[in-house]
């Protein structure tokens with residue numbers, strides 16, 4: 001008797017256990033989950049009625065139903081709705097721009113998304129969510145007007161452009177080129193106007209520059225800068241590497257750099273110095289000289305550059321140097337500055353004031369100060385024996401900033417004079433030519449201001 005009673009209790013307990021366990025299981029199972037669907041809309045507050053709006057609804061038990069509607073000041077309409085036969089964990093909806101919405105212009109709308117999941121919670125009716133997104137309809141493209149530009153650009157050289165860029169919801173604008181370089185513009189003279197120096201890198205066969213503006217709604221406008229392209233042939237120098245040079249200067253440099261510490265072979269040392277270290281040094285220069293201010297300027301005055309009194313040109317900008325050893329081409333490089341030589345340790349006195357943005361040793365360039373003259377125009381002074389300025393200094397024109405020397409990769413005492421426009425090395429000759437500056441910079445600024453004043 002006792003035994004059979006005990007048996008019954010055990011059975012009751014087991015059954016109760018299964019029921020309680022089942023209830024706990026169901027309560028926690030996804031079919032009874034209590035989380036409302038999560039509704040997301042990809043947007044930044046604007047819609048140009050071109051690209052579909054992307055809505056994502058996620059839910060643990062699966063989305064069973066959704067509805068997307070649009071509300072304007074005048075109307076309310078359903079854009080999309082669906083009762084899903086198979087509840088889905090993630091639903092992606094593309095809301096195509098509706099026809100009637102095209103009459104909307106720069107208006108504010110509301111997109112409301114409602115969703116219900118497949119949970120048995122709420123007496124089998126499921127969890128619901130409603131989310132409303134406020135969007136501004138903007139179908140108007142930004143406006144770009146080229147106000148003035150240099151008449152031409154020479155391969156390896158610089159040019160100036162002034163333009164107007166306006167949009168109610170402007171996101172970004174810049175100058176796009178055919179060679180993967182973006183130039184930024186600086187606010188100029190009056191609101192909505194911008195100015196930029198641009199450059200045609202020596203390594204590029206072709207040149208094309210376009211002002212591109214995009215707004216928050218994704219509308220894009222492009223305006224081509226009409227420049228006459230002047231091709232220019234630069235010298236190709238075939239240089240034979242002599243053992244004397246490899247065992248001398250190169251061995252000496254190889255001792256200095258980390259990259260060549262364990263390299264014994266002279267040609268390998270030369271390749272690393274001429275390619276790897278040069279690229280590293282130039283990357284640093286490009287990074288420092290790519291910056292441009294966002295402050296409005298009302299003018300940009302630049303004097304003819306002539307950093308070294310009685311400096312004789314000993315190597316030109318743009319020389320394409322090909323290095324041979326025992327008749328094999330082993331390495332090459334572009335000389336992206338102008339080499340000027342005078343007496344040893346001559347005073348370097350730039351004709352334009354500026355801010356010192358770098359004043360340190362830089363590998364092949366030796367001791368190297370860099371000045372920023374504004375508008376992304378920089379000058380660089382390589383191989384100096386000493387530097388008299390510090391980073392952050394503002395120097396007046398004709399200041400003795402450094403003295404020539406042969407630090408870095410230099411054979412004799414000389415100045416490697418570099419001019420850069422937003423990180424691109426350009427022909428110093430142009431900036432050393434008063435007439436070129438007048439025609440391509442000063443006159444363009446003057447005539448652009450006249451146009452702006454009439455605007």
Ligand SMILES: [Zn+2]
Pocket residue numbers: 315335337338339415416417
């Ligand atoms: Zn040089």
